[in-house]
Amino acid sequence: MRQKIEPINCAIIGCGNISEIYIENILRFSNLKLVACADIVKEKAEEKGTKYNIEVSDVENIFQSNDIQLIINLTNPSSHFDVSLQSLKQGKHIYSEKPLALTFEQASLLIETAQKEHLLIGCAPDTFLGGSWQTARKIIDDNWIGKPLSSTAFMLCRGHESWHPSPEFYYQKGGGPLFDMGPYYLTSLVFLLGPVKSVFAKGKINFNIRTISSQPLYGQKIHVEVPTDIHAILSFENGVICSLIMSFDTWSHHLPFIEIHGETGSLSLPDPNQFGGKILFYNQFKKEWSEFPTCFDYFTNMRGLGICNMAHAIQTNSYYCATGELALHIVEIMEGIHKSVEEQKIISLTTSPSRPDLLPFEYLNHIP
Numbered sequence: 001m002r003q004k005i006e007p008i009n010c011a012i013i014g015c016g017n018i019s020e021i022y023i024e025n026i027l028r029f030s031n032l033k034l035v036a037c038a039d040i041v042k043e044k045a046e047e048k049g050t051k052y053n054i055e056v057s058d059v060e061n062i063f064q065s066n067d068i069q070l071i072i073n074l075t076n077p078s079s080h081f082d083v084s085l086q087s088l089k090q091g092k093h094i095y096s097e098k099p100l101a102l103t104f105e106q107a108s109l110l111i112e113t114a115q116k117e118h119l120l121i122g123c124a125p126d127t128f129l130g131g132s133w134q135t136a137r138k139i140i141d142d143n144w145i146g147k148p149l150s151s152t153a154f155m156l157c158r159g160h161e162s163w164h165p166s167p168e169f170y171y172q173k174g175g176g177p178l179f180d181m182g183p184y185y186l187t188s189l190v191f192l193l194g195p196v197k198s199v200f201a202k203g204k205i206n207f208n209i210r211t212i213s214s215q216p217l218y219g220q221k222i223h224v225e226v227p228t229d230i231h232a233i234l235s236f237e238n239g240v241i242c243s244l245i246m247s248f249d250t251w252s253h254h255l256p257f258i259e260i261h262g263e264t265g266s267l268s269l270p271d272p273n274q275f276g277g278k279i280l281f282y283n284q285f286k287k288e289w290s291e292f293p294t295c296f297d298y299f300t301n302m303r304g305l306g307i308c309n310m311a312h313a314i315q316t317n318s319y320y321c322a323t324g325e326l327a328l329h330i331v332e333i334m335e336g337i338h339k340s341v342e343e344q345k346i347i348s349l350t351t352s353p354s355r356p357d358l359l360p361f362e363y364l365n366h367i368p
Helices: 019-026 042-052 059-064 077-089 104-116 131-141 167-171 176-193 305-316 324-343
Strands: 008-013 032-038 070-073 093-096 121-123 148-156 196-204 209-211 221-223 229-236 241-247 258-262 265-269 280-283
Touching: 008 019, 008 059, 008 305, 019 032, 019 042, 019 305, 032 042, 032 059, 032 305, 059 077, 070 077, 070 305, 077 093, 077 104, 093 305, 104 121, 104 324, 121 305, 121 324, 131 176, 131 258, 131 265, 148 176, 167 176, 167 221, 176 196, 176 229, 176 241, 176 258, 176 324, 196 324, 229 324
Parallel strands: 008 032, 008 070, 070 093, 093 121, 148 241
Antiparallel strands: 148 258, 196 229, 209 221, 229 241, 258 265, 265 280
16 A cells, blocks of 8 residues: 655745635645745735635744745745745745746856755746646657747737736836746747757837826836847757747737747647647648647646645655756746847857656646
């Protein structure tokens, strides 16, 4: 008989908008036990604690608790580094919302600290663990489109000031379309194609001042600090060249999310901010687009699936997919793109993580 493994006690720091889906999913995972939540705005933590019957604590108590093994960092991106570093220094494993940090230097220090303390560090996004992305990876690995040659990736919208209750950060250092949505696109591309070798980019600020039209800050002005219209060329180690456009300055468009083009066929893939979606396939014989059936599970919003996978790794000393090393590479890509915009030159990257494996099946019994 297999010995029963006790669940990992975890706590959430940061009880904003994104925390709700994390909490709902974590409560489903049998290898995780959510024991506390905290937020710098105590009312937010109290709201989540009441709704989901979770103990409300404060950040320092969570850091100091001997009962908590894993901290889930859902704070504002500008706080990711400080909260994650303090967690590691207190002997806690850490899983952070994206991005891992706002600079490559900060992200590197987190990885070094985790290694020094013999702790695991993981990071969102984990959408690439969804059924559509796992299927897309198998399509490529099984040679359905031949050797990948090129790719395109597009994320264009009109920004967040029309709907987000506090959109200022999206236009400050560490924000913009690249650091906001880039991790979804770049993580999916690295999962499918492997690490990026170098980047070159053009970018600009089209609107220096933006007006908030959402509540409660309706009418307030935002001074834009980062490029909101970025066009980049990514050169992958395997020879693939990807054209990437990220914009907060576009009213509408008909561009696909991500496409991969190979020697014998092409893939058109869904929104990388989602776990599922339609996969379209074209090859040299059929010569028409058709939907490719998915062969993996998880298509709904399963944010936290990467935490479940990481908890299994903590329990069994095994592999997990959404690693800190992967997140570090994503931060270096994004910082490299911004640096290329400023310096107008090709930026070579120093990190080269392995492509994440397909989601292991051994721990799936943790998920009802």
